[in-house]
Amino acid sequence: MTDKPTAAGGRSPGRPARPADGRAVAAALFVDLGESRGDQWIRQPRARYECLRCRTAEGPVHGQAAVANFTRSIKAEHHSRCTAIQEHSS
Numbered sequence: 001m002t003d004k005p006t007a008a009g010g011r012s013p014g015r016p017a018r019p020a021d022g023r024a025v026a027a028a029l030f031v032d033l034g035e036s037r038g039d040q041w042i043r044q045p046r047a048r049y050e051c052l053r054c055r056t057a058e059g060p061v062h063g064q065a066a067v068a069n070f071t072r073s074i075k076a077e078h079h080s081r082c083t084a085i086q087e088h089s090s
């Protein structure tokens with residue numbers, strides 16, 4: 001019997017642990033999936049993107065299509081106009 005520490009751990013999969021290499025969180029995407037009953041929205045989905053580099057918030061956007069589009073493109077979109085990134089990568 002070897003007495004090595006467990007590599008598997010007890011963490012739930014699919015939830016990234018905090019980066020161990022010292023990288024800071026640069027941005028956060030908040031998505032509220034909303035609440036629907038049948039085809040009626042009780043609470044519209046919404047999404048918001050916060051860049052911690054330039055301290056800018058994008059959105060929020062409301063509605064299923066807008067949220068889907070937002071979550072798909074906002075990262076690249078903001079990246080292209082993020083003042084903090086522009087300063088470091090010119």
Ligand SMILES: [Zn+2]
Nearest residue numbers: 051053054082
């Ligand atoms: Zn930014």
